[in-house]
Each structure stands twice: as structure tokens, then as C-alpha cells.
Amino acid sequence: MLALESVTYRYAGALRPSLREVSLTLSEGEVVGLAGPSESGKTTLCLVASGLAPRTVGGTLTGRLLLDGDDAAPLAIHQLAGRIGIAFANPATQLSGVADTVYEEIAFGPMNLGLPRDDVIRRTDDALATLRIEALASRHPARLSGGQQQLVAIAGLLALRPELLVLDEPTAQLDPAGSRMVADALARLADGGASILIAEQKTDLLAEICRRVVVLADGAVALEGPAAEVLADPRLEALRVAAPADVRLSRAADVARLPAAQRERLRGAVGS
């Protein structure tokens, strides 16, 4: 459904490209994870996938971005807004800044698209219900916790009914409780068949919800494959990616030669 074909991208004024010949495909209903150390191109890839690069942030793009088989190049950013939704790490800067209530905040996107009023209301109600945040509807967005704000941001994207959700390190700036809240919500979305591209440094979240994982290094694809395989791959450490906790504990248990029963208990305790 979304495909990057040999995409090379360079920020304006940068000496080297941030993405080098990256090709990636996402099918409908797939949840793909993006791992890699900082500066490996995860954010850039998210920006390219959503169309913000180069439209909003400048820079030069070579290669193609295909949406349902068609080249996305002639589409303006507001046309892509209804098809791809992107969320970032900082929950506060994603708020529109003009809504007094969470309800209006979520409705912001559909309102911009000029949809009929009943549509706007229905989509907002649906988004609130999907993320189970109806209780927050009349609260002021700026007074919520980080995790709650992030959920509101994602709800705001869902209200646009996008084909694909791109999430750039959504839990990076959240405390553990907030991270948990968002992780649970994302897991439910994934189970419900949403198409998600999620970049994270914390591979635990990727292990939880992704079917496939792509590891980036220096702007190029280093590893790609089913999540369980890639995340257990021994080369991860060389690529400066921390394996998920249960993988690390498994390895530690192997090294310590724990009996199988204890290993199972350990895995059960960790895999929350």
C-alpha cells in the first residue's frame, strides 16, 4: 500500500544524505517496526513516508514514494493528510494550540478537511471510543499528562481516517505510566487491523506489536525480516540497537545455564 522505491533524501544544506537508497513496502494491515540508533534515519524515513519531507521541511528527494501504486509526488501535503497520519515524540508540540477541549482538538483535522459537520462529529466520537479516552473529551489539552496528550494526538490522527499511521518514537518522551498507556492503545490498534509504521529506540514495544522489523544504520537498511527473528539477531548489538528485554534475559539465562523451567518463569515475568 505504501512503498518507498530507492529513496535517497538529503536535508537542505546538509552535506550527506540522511537516507540512502532505502526501499520499503508496507501492506495493508501490517505493523512494521523501525529500529536503529539515533541519527540512523528513522525520523527522516517517517517524514518521507508521510510526505512532510520534502514538502514541509525542504530538502531533496530522489526515488519514489508510492501510495497504492501511484506516485505521491504531485500530491500536496494537505492531500496526504487524510491518507497518512504522523505522530511525533513530543506530545505537547502536536497540540494545535487553538482547542479548549480535547474534543475540539481531535476534531481539528476533520474540520480542516472541510468535511460535513456530522462527519466531523462522528469521526471524533469514533476516535475517542477507539482509544477509550471518552472521559478526557471535555478536558483542556494543555493540562493533560504526557501520555494522555499523546493519546489525544493519535486520536486526532485517527479522526482523519488515514490508511496508514506513522509514529516517530511515540513513547520517547513519556514516563513509564504514559508509555504503558500508549503501548496498550497501539497494541489494540494493531490487533484491530491498522497499518502502522512505528519507529522506536525501545525495541520492547516493537517486539510487542510489530510483525516485521526493519533496522536502519547510517541511512540504509541493515536488517529486515519477521520481528522475532530480527530482534533476536545477534548482529543487533553491533548495530547499536538494544534487543528487547526478554531477548536479553534469555541470553543471560543461557549464559547462566538456567534450567528450562526457571527460564520460562523469567520470560513470563519479563514479557509484560
Add this chain to the structure above:
Amino acid sequence: MTLATVTAVVAVALGGLIGPVILVTVAVLGPALAAGVAGSLIRTTLLLSLPIAISAVLVNLFFFPGGQTVLLQIGPITATAEGLGFALEILARILAISGAITLFYLTTRPGDLVVDLEHRGVSARVAFVANASVQTVPTMVERAGQITAAQRARGLDTEGSVWKRVKGLIPIVAPAVLGSIAEIEERTMALEARGFTRPGRRTLLWHPPDSGAQAIARWLLLAGGVAIVVARAAGWLPWLG
């Protein structure tokens, strides 16, 4: 409706100039009593006008050139009756303006006003800037407060002489300003990704109700205001001056 009323009132206040005492009673206190906000109105207006009023009265009382009838003499400074008269006129004018604006503020939520304007055709972008500005002021003040607390924890001296206070402002103002500006890039991306740049009008969830009677009242007020200003300029109503 309140919006139009108040704007018209203010225009009249400026144009009517002297004799705005009548104005204050009719156009400000009247509606205030009707809306039930008279108490807050009086309190807030007086508070708002206080600095200006003090300055105005003092300056004009003592420094009015050409004043003849001496009321009071404090050293080299004399208070004159003409000065007092002028000062009172200015005071009345200030009260009229402040009162009208306060009435507006007390009876209208700024968000409602912007929604109404957008409903009537003002561009969504203007509405955005207006709304965002109103929300940013308290946000920035809060941020400055947080930065102040953080800097105090690092040993910044915020009490003491005036010079120290001015010096102490910089480690607070600079991060607040630069922080807000640094966010602009992220916020631009988030907004554009939510369809902000789509040309044309956007859907509004609601708009303030209006009625024919209110529209008529607005036009009458506007016409009345213009009439009074013209009359004043042409010198037709000297008794108001």
C-alpha cells in the same frame, strides 16, 4: 451581539468625547445591570483605569498650561481649576472606554468572538492566529514561571536591587523565548500533517446564535455612533462638549 454593541459604544465614547458621563450610565452600566455583571464591571473597570487615571489626573491637574484659577499650591507646583476640569473630562472619557471594553470582556468569551468572525467569513488562518495568541499568553507566562523556579534552584537571585532583577530577567526570558521559537518547526510539521494548509473554508462545529433583532440593534448602534461623531466634528452639538 455584545461584540457589536461594545464596539459601537467605544466608537461613540471616542467620538462623543466630553459628556461621556451620560454615555457611561446609558451604554455601560445599563447593559451591565441587564447582564448581571455590574459588580465585576465596576470593580474591574476601576482597577484597569487606575494607573491611567492617576497619571492623567496628576499630570493635568498640576501641569495644565494656561490655568488661571489656583486651587492649591505645593511649592513650585500649582493645581488649577481648569486643570481639574480637564482632568475630570479625561477621566470620564477613560472610564467610558475602559467600561465599555470591560463590559465586552465580561460578557463575551474571546473564543466565541473568533468563531463568530470565522463563521461570517474571516479566513481560518486569521482565526487560528487570534485563537493561538490568546492561548499562548498564559502558556508563555507559565513557562516563564517554570524557568524562574528552575533557575532559582540553580541559584539565580530574583530579589534584591532593581539592577539585579533586570539582570536576573535574562536567564528567564531568553530560554522562554528561544524555547517557544525552537518549537515552531515541530508544530509546523504537526499542523501541516493535519491538513492545515488546505485552501478554502473549514468546517465549524458550532457558531454563536444570532437573531434578527440583534442584527438590527447592531446597525442602529453603528449608525448612531457615526452620527454622533459627525455631529461633533461639524460642531452641531456643543452642549455635549
Add this chain to the structure above:
Amino acid sequence: MLVRWIAALVTFAVVAAAGVAIAGGVPEAGQADPITFAFQQVANVLALILGIALLAAIAVYLLLERIQTGANASITTQFTTRTLILMPVAIALNIILGQTVAAALKIPIYLDSIGTILVGVLAGPIAGAATGFLANILWAYVIPPPFQYPPAAAFAIVAAVIGLMAGMAGGLGFLRPRLNRPVGQLVAGGVITAAVIGGLAYLAYLGYTAILGDTNLTPSSDNAIFVILGWVALGLVVATVVGLFALLIFRRDLTATYVVLTGMTTGIVAALISAPIAAGVFGGVTGAGTDFLVAAFRQGGADIEAATLGQGLISDPIDKITTFFVVYLIVSAMARRTVARFPQGEQLLPEGEEPAESGQLEGATA
């Protein structure tokens, strides 16, 4: 296209003529009556009339453009999403700083146009003008107390013109850092800067001696307010002067001189336009710290118009030089990438910097 320009020029002429007629046309019995809208001398209001005429002409031009083409292409380049997000920040800056100074500090400057000038410089003249105008309107009507300041609405026109001038200055590259210039240029720049600041300081000194009646420059008086006033004002002026010369000397940045000249010009224009407003609408008193200066001039025997003009010509240039300097510092502190993405960003980067590339999508070739 031609129609629009002609219409704008005609509007300008008509509004200016009408303004002059109103100002000079109302019969006066030879007394300075500051209470009515009728001013005795047209000269007092000329700047104001021209300012209004200018804004009216711009409005007519834009209106016609919209009617003819359904859009306003001439200014939409200035109002990118980035600009629209910067404007609320700038407006908030105006209001917070301006209110603090006007209500709490009682010093004879305003500091309420930092946001306006920032937007003008980064985004363009119309964006700057819109920011100034909107900021003042919101400040007066919409922002709740304790930040509300009703007199601001009357000066919305001044704010708009300030934004306009800042935008032009930015667009002409006046605020582009000019580092590592040869000593000769720096010396020339230093001399000009010193001359301007010295001239303004001398005028201010004259003003203060008129109030306090003594020739000692350090503020000392029985009235504590004047002392604090004097010290803080001195402090700010000194800080700006020191900063400007530091730029010249340590970073060998010639733009310091441009900052001073731009600030002074903008300040003078602002004073000319706002004096009649302050005199006619408020009797010269707006509740800010500048009222003391007005009082002093009045005691010296000046009528209201002259008093407000005198006060303005002292306060405004200092205020605007300081403001432009602060804006220059802010832009210098911003990341290059961010500055470059603003409509006038390229005119604000040091010479030789690679300009931002627009959102290019290329085909298969690099």
C-alpha cells in the same frame, strides 16, 4: 495589475487629502483645544495621516487583488504555516513584555514591538504589519486582565507601520550578519553608531535636565520613582550600547551599525505617528512610564501635541534600537535551518551560507 496599483495610489492620495482637510479644515478660534478631533496644526498629524493612507492603500490593493484573482498571491508567500505559528508567539511576546513594562516597570520605553519586528524581519512587511495590528487589537480587547491594556487599540496603526518597516529592513538584508569586516569599515560603523547613540543620549539628557533641573547625569532626586526610572532606563541603554559595540569589536560584525540606524529610523517614524494619537485621544497620558516625560514637557509650557511628540522622539528611537538589537540576537540564536525556512530567512543568514532548497522532488537523477 495596473488597475490595482492605480487604485492603491488613488486611495492613498484621497485618504491623505481627506485627512489633511479634516485636520486643517475645522475652524478654530485660535485656542489650542486638545479635546476635539480638530488639531490646529496639520503638521502634527501629517505622519499619522500618511500612515493611515498607506495602510488604506495596501488594503485597497489587496482587496482588488482578491476580487480579481480570488486569492492574494502577493502576500501568501509571507503567510506560510511557519509564519502563522510564529505570529502567536510574537504577539504573546509583545503583550507580555509590553504589559510588564507599561504596568510594572514605569520606564520611558515600551518594549511592546519585539514580536512585531521579529515577524516582519523573518516573514515580510505585510506579515509584520498584520502581527503588530492584531497584537494591539487583541491586547486591548481580548486578552483578559491583568494583561489587558485598552489604550493599545488606538496605536494599532503605529504597530502596523512598525511591522511594515521591519519587514522592509529585513527584506533588504539590513539584518544580515556581516562578520569579519575589515577594520576600516568597522571603524566607520563604530563612528556612526557612536554618533547616533550619542546624539540620542544627548537629547535624552537635555530632556532629563529639563525635568530634574540639574546637570548631574546620574539619576538623583527626591522622588524615588525618578531614581529607579532613571537607573533602569540607563541600564537598558547601557546594555544595548555595550552589546552593539561588542558586536562591532569582538565579532567584527558590521550589522551593529545597521541595527542602530534601522532602529532609529523606525523609532522616529513611530514617534511621529503615535504623538497625535496620544495627544488627541488620551490627552498625552496612557498610563505608561512615558507619562512622566510628557508631564515634564507640559510643565515647560509645551502644549499637548508638542509634549507627546517630544516624549516620543526621546522614547521611541531608544526603544526601537533596543528592540531591533534584541531581535537580531534572537535570530542569531535560532538554528540556521529554522531561519532559512522562513520567507525572508535567506536575507538573514550570513553571506555565503547555502540557501534553503525548496521542497524539490526530483526524478531518477540525483
